Amino acid sequence: MIHKKLIQASCLGLTLLAAQVLAAVPAAQIARLDNDLTPIGAERAGNADGSIPAWTGGIGNDAGQRDTDGFLSDPFADDKPLFIITADNVAQHQERLTPGQLALFKRYPETYRIPVYQTRRSVSLPQSYLDATRQNAVDTTLAEGGNGLINYRSGGLPFAIPQSGLEVIWNHMGRYRGLSFQRQVVQASPQTSGAYTPSVIRQQLAYPAGLSDYSPQEMANILYYYREEFLSPARLAGGVLLVHETINQVKEPRMAWQYNAGQRRVRRAPQIAYDSPGAEGMRTIDDLDLFNGSPDRFDWLLVGKKEIYIPYNSYKLGSPTLKYADIIKPGHINPEHTRYELHRVWHISATLKEGERHVYSRRDLFIDEDSWQAAQADAYDGRGQLWRVSEGHSTFFYDQLSPQYNAETHYDVLSGRYAVNALYNEEKQAYRFDQSFNRKQFTPSALRASGIR
Template sequence: MKTTRNLLQTGALSLSLLAASAMAAVPADQVAKLGASLTPMGAEKSASADGSIPAWSGGLPTNAGAVDAKGFLADPFASEKPLFTISAGNVEQYKDKLTAGQLAMFQRYPQTYKIPVYTTHRTAALPDEIYSAIKTSAAKTETLSDGNGLQNFSDSRYYAFPIPSNGVEVVWNHTTRYRGGNVHRFVTRVQPQVNGAFTMVHFEDEISYPSYLPDLDKAKAQNSLFFFIQRVTAPARLAGSVLLVHETIDQVKEPRMAWLYNAGQRRVRRAPQVAYDGPATAADGLATSDNYDMFNGSPDRYEWKLIGKKELYIPYNSYKLDSPQLKYDDIIKPGHINQDLTRYELHRVWEVEATLKPSERHIYAKRHMYFDEDTWQLAEVDHYDGRGVLWRVAEGHAQQYYNHKVPGYTAETLYDLVSGRYSVLGLKNEEKRSVEFGVKALMSSYTPAALRQEGVR
């Protein structure tokens, strides 16, 4: 697969300057490219050479489709048919635009795995005030603690490095991306057996940000990224457990703080295991804590190599997969989700390789990551074990929540090539509501004391 070894001319500083510029904010002439030759988020505004990736023209408008009573969005592209479908029989023809993990899925499931490819639509859009914040980030934000933290970031809070010069800066863009203010959502997690049998785990999640918590102490806000509560609501054997997380910006200086309310014991305990490769909540050992959101947490255990940009077929505009007309039985199948319900498009991505530092430990010795240039969301991640063998393949099925101008995930899939099982996080087709953005919240709700008060089975 051919990779662009130097960053494309409209996008970033030369790779030869990585060592010298790792701590530097972006010069004014580079900042000026945001909204000009670059999109306001830092992607190339222009189309690809052959036109298969169109120019960015502002993304989807807020009235791109209807919104139903539960908040689910109509598919703006419902009438479109696949341009072609990649299968095990023709995969060689398209392998230069597929990841190693996608190719491995065709080998593991040659009879059922497919990638339906549709016309590319660059739908990403954000509110104007976030575009302004991104310019502030570009001009001011710098890394500290060997890239493990940020400084001069509190004035902007979003997309720390829209014109990145190294791998860890690309990762920070994913970590600090705009999520639509405070968010409330009802979602699921499921780990089907090899034969496809499954039991859904249901969550109620809340995530809030310093800028939208009026009672948050200013000193605490400086190193706070967000605050997170996750309640397990079903099945009965798991219901009542509650997880509370205080996510910090520099987790080397001030590690993530987490607490867990155990419904059986009716006690709140510190939960240091909710980080790195600690087991993810209700994932049956098939996902780590830092697999949530495709990757989260401190970057300190890896060396981050920025390889460049390339064009890939990635999950995109996944409105069909999010339809409230679907039942979970329609989606969950043996080996992988129902690929007939997925949508892939050709997009430019940033390619980053994370290699475990010799002094650190993690079950993933290497992670090969691909970030969508328009949203900075992770689209594909290949996970390798300590022997260098490809182990797990993650895909982020993305959609633009156009009514609120928020890019997000429809679902995150993580396929275990060894066991033949997989984990899916984020499906909400049968839940009571879609995602709610801009929710009012108070910091007083994100304390261990509040956790004790609400923790009931």
């Protein structure tokens, strides 16, 4: 009997030791999520001079109204710019700007500017996501090489208290955007003259926990399902892309398929990853969302946190009173409709691994602490020269407690062209969070049924 109890005690000790090894952070650190940190790891306190206020819970789902066409009212419509950064005064503000932003001022000294508004820490997230986040903070670890997650609970942030650059980029990819949604948005890649042809795209995103037939066992390695269909122009209409994004990409890489409406065929699409070109060559596949996909080709350095001006609470940019022609201008989008605020961001720098291939030798990302959504990204070519500058103009869908982009821009500072996507000013009911999805809708066979030609 004594011998049996000793064995049981030893097993219990080993179990507790294993739990400590697997824990992302010590228990004392996790307790900070109830104290100096928010439930997803942002600093609750404001900054030293008060220009960044304390986080007090964000804004609630009653912060404004949704009109009959699906557009949200701007809860900060009465705010006026505190000041506007131009090429004439940019030197006074350069410590709070990224190298990419400074490059845009240099490339477009007459037209590019940054209107800075009062900082509003508007983000708040559903309690179910916060609960899963706390559990992930205890259980989730990186897979071998950092190219996946182990013991990750779907519907929560992977690493509320990150210890590395890889954990930060996984937080961006695992951030809350709603359990599932459908949106109809516009993408354009204007010429240097400003001329463009808009593409209308219907996109669907579903996390496992948002599916009606969710099976934790069968979908243990799925991060999300993504599907997009081109509705226009005619030369692209009917083309469909399907992506199964995996959690542990060492165990099972991303799977992608394309439906070609002209050929009426579904084919595997292994090129839908990494540096394959998109948006008329103005960005790479993994530039979308400022970064997506497997992080395995880069070494990720956690540089630290800093305070910079980033696009935020961009309700004005998403207004239905604007036409796409009001926004899409030569060189860059129209700054009259943008809003920037001072926020703390996580700065991570990714350097291409020796022996790996990518058109970027380095990419720096600046990720908002309150939403874990990337706000700025700088990409460098093989010579180490700054090449592309990306900005994510965020809006908080307060009625759904969901941060989103209502414009995502990718500027080529060498050629003077850019791509913009996620615009929806002229689309009625652009975002639908009330869609019910199941796994069959995200299968290759379902792509054939969606062709329109």
